[in-house]
Amino acid sequence: MSLLTVKNLRVTFDTEAGRVEAVRGVSFDLGRERLGIVGESGSGKTMTGRSVLRLIRPPGKIEADEMTFDGIDLMRASETQMRALRGPRIAMVMQDPKYSLNPVMKVGAQLTEGLRQRDRLSKPEAYAKAIDALNAVQIRDPARVMEAYPHELSGGMGQRVMIAMMLIPNPDLLIADEPTSALDVTVQAEVLSILDNLVKTRGMGLIFISHDLRLVARFCDRVLVMYKGKVVEELAAKDLMQAKHPYTQGLLNCLPRIGGSRAPLPSLDRDASWAL
Numbered sequence: 001m002s003l004l005t006v007k008n009l010r011v012t013f014d015t016e017a018g019r020v021e022a023v024r025g026v027s028f029d030l031g032r033e034r035l036g037i038v039g040e041s042g043s044g045k046t047m048t049g050r051s052v053l054r055l056i057r058p059p060g061k062i063e064a065d066e067m068t069f070d071g072i073d074l075m076r077a078s079e080t081q082m083r084a085l086r087g088p089r090i091a092m093v094m095q096d097p098k099y100s101l102n103p104v105m106k107v108g109a110q111l112t113e114g115l116r117q118r119d120r121l122s123k124p125e126a127y128a129k130a131i132d133a134l135n136a137v138q139i140r141d142p143a144r145v146m147e148a149y150p151h152e153l154s155g156g157m158g159q160r161v162m163i164a165m166m167l168i169p170n171p172d173l174l175i176a177d178e179p180t181s182a183l184d185v186t187v188q189a190e191v192l193s194i195l196d197n198l199v200k201t202r203g204m205g206l207i208f209i210s211h212d213l214r215l216v217a218r219f220c221d222r223v224l225v226m227y228k229g230k231v232v233e234e235l236a237a238k239d240l241m242q243a244k245h246p247y248t249q250g251l252l253n254c255l256p257r258i259g260g261s262r263a264p265l266p267s268l269d270r271d272a273s274w275a276l
């Protein structure tokens with residue numbers, strides 16, 4: 001059974017300069033698998049991810065023929081129901097831990113807060129669970145990290161703490177929006193393999209939003225390629241590097257090559273018909 005069904009999702013912004021159609025009829029189904037969303041900047045990837053959580057600020061407006069998560073109609077759910085889903089059942093990891101971690105609260109206090117309040121665990125129980133979560137994201141010295149403030153952590157460490165925090169309530173779906181682009185390549189690979197492992201061992205669904213076609217080809221099962229608010233191609237991640245659609249080929253041609261020439265990256269060819 002599919003975990004998430006999205007049919008004909010549209011996100012529009014009515015601005016003084018006119019109507020912006022950020023997402024124009026996106027449909028997909030997600031099981032307990034890893035779905036990548038790729039596309040240029042502004043193609044609507046982030047808006048698609050945020051729509052699932054109904055986290056689009058006004059004047060943005062979400063419409064869909066259907067948006068169902070585990071049998072729950074997300075379009076009709078009340079704000080109270082949505083709040084109960086966000087975090088415990090559908091978690092979102094953002095690019096920069098700065099926006100998810102509280103700068104004036106020690107990591108340990110942030111990790112245990114929900115466990116104490118929502119799950120009503122005792123202090124030692126919550127502490128033990130938080131330590132387990134830090135271990136799960138391969139933080140070697142969890143007791144020390146619990147005592148740290150977010151600014152005392154490196155970028156990679158901050159990302160891991162954020163992922164640990166998102167995973168404590170055991171969500172069914174994780175939406176990761178460019179989760180590693182602020183990190184260097186080695187740390188990126190480490191963070192991704194942690195995510196990958198968690199998806200496999202916990203049977204979560206993952207929506208992985210990224211500019212990086214190589215990463216998506218490696219870490220996902222299926223890929224949606226977006227252009228100007230539409231899905232122009234949906235394919236198995238293993239076929240991404242040999243994609244036939246000219247837009248996807250254009251994105252592939254823009255990938256910097258290791259040891260390649262320093263010639264400027266080619267600009268993308270665009271065909272008006274892809275956006276129709």
Ligand SMILES: Nc1ncnc2c1ncn2[C@@H]1O[C@H](COP(=O)(O)OP(=O)(O)OP(=O)(O)O)[C@@H](O)[C@H]1O
Pocket residue numbers: 013015020021022023039040041042043044045046047048059060211
């Ligand atoms: N508040 C807003 N008012 C008007 N248009 C907006 C607003 N927020 C986003 N948009 C438009 O929505 C479109 C899609 O944006 P989105 O952030 O989803 O793209 P993206 O593919 O995630 O890009 P990036 O890779 O740069 O994050 C953009 O064209 C943007 O201009």
